Amino acid sequence: MKISARNQFTGVVKAVHKGAVNSDVILDIGDGLEIFANITNEAVAAMQIEAGRHAMALIKSSFVLLTPDGKVRTSARNHLSGVVADVIPGSVNSEVKLQLPGKRILTAIVTADAMKELGLVKGSPCTALIKASHILIAVDA
Numbered sequence: 001m002k003i004s005a006r007n008q009f010t011g012v013v014k015a016v017h018k019g020a021v022n023s024d025v026i027l028d029i030g031d032g033l034e035i036f037a038n039i040t041n042e043a044v045a046a047m048q049i050e051a052g053r054h055a056m057a058l059i060k061s062s063f064v065l066l067t068p069d070g071k072v073r074t075s076a077r078n079h080l081s082g083v084v085a086d087v088i089p090g091s092v093n094s095e096v097k098l099q100l101p102g103k104r105i106l107t108a109i110v111t112a113d114a115m116k117e118l119g120l121v122k123g124s125p126c127t128a129l130i131k132a133s134h135i136l137i138a139v140d141a
Contacts, residue, residue: 003058004051004060004134005058005059005060005061006059006060006061006107007051007057007058007059007060007061007064007106007107008056008057008058008059009027009029009033009035009057009104010029010054010055010056011027011028011029011030011035011054011055011056011057012027012028012052012053012054012055012061013025013026013027013028013050013051013052013053013054014026014027014034014051014099015027015047015051015127016044016049016050016051018041018044019041021040021041022038022039022040022041022128023038023040023041023044023049024036024037024038024054024077024132025037025038025039025044025049025137026031026139027055027057029046029057029102029104030102031100031101031102031106032101032103033080033100033101035057035078035080035130035135036077036078036132036135036136037057037132037135037136037137038077038131038132038133039136039137047137047139048128048139049137049139053139054139055137055138055139056134056137056138056139057135057137058115058135058138059106059130059134059135059136059137060134061094061095061107061108061109062109063097063134064078064084064106064107064108064109064128064129064130064131065128065129066096066098066108066110066114066118066120066126066127066128066129066131067118067126067127067129068118068119068120068124068125068126068127069127070125070127072127072129074129075131076129076131076132077130077131077132078128078129078130078131078132078135079127079128079129080098080100080106080127080128080130081100081125081126081127081128082098082099082100082101082125082126082127082128083098083099083106083108083123083124083125083126084096084097084098084120084121084122084123084124084125084126085097085098085099086122087115087121088121089112090112091109091112091114092111092112093109093110093112094110094111094112094115095107095108095109096108096109096110096111096115096120096126098126098128106128108128
């Protein structure tokens with residue numbers, strides 16, 4: 001299967017915290033990085049997601065928010081910090097590649113205006129913010 005989500009991180013389910021309707025799934029992707037996903041209990045059961053299961057987190061680049069302030073307080077569960085590795089400028093949007101620990105690259109699409117306002121350039125520290133509800137989880141059938 002091929003998928004259009006540019007950000008694909010494999011890992012092992014560290015924990016599943018069930019709520020009344022949804023569950024928080026914590027995926028350990030290595031190098032001290034965890035991704036929090038919020039998915040339905042029905043999906044957890046159907047996909048047999050439990051601690052120790054290998055899984056993949058899928059994140060659309062347009063769901064990634066960027067900030068140069070790694071200590072910003074926000075309701076987004078996922079804060080992944082790194083360094084801007086590359087910027088591909090466009091007239092309306094720019095593609096930003098963020099180098100994370102473990103040689104992982106996270107891609108974000110950001111408006112050109114936001115790039116200027118945030119002062120994001122190659123080599124600058126940056127944190128990606130992603131809501132847990134914007135993370136898709138995939139497992140082998």
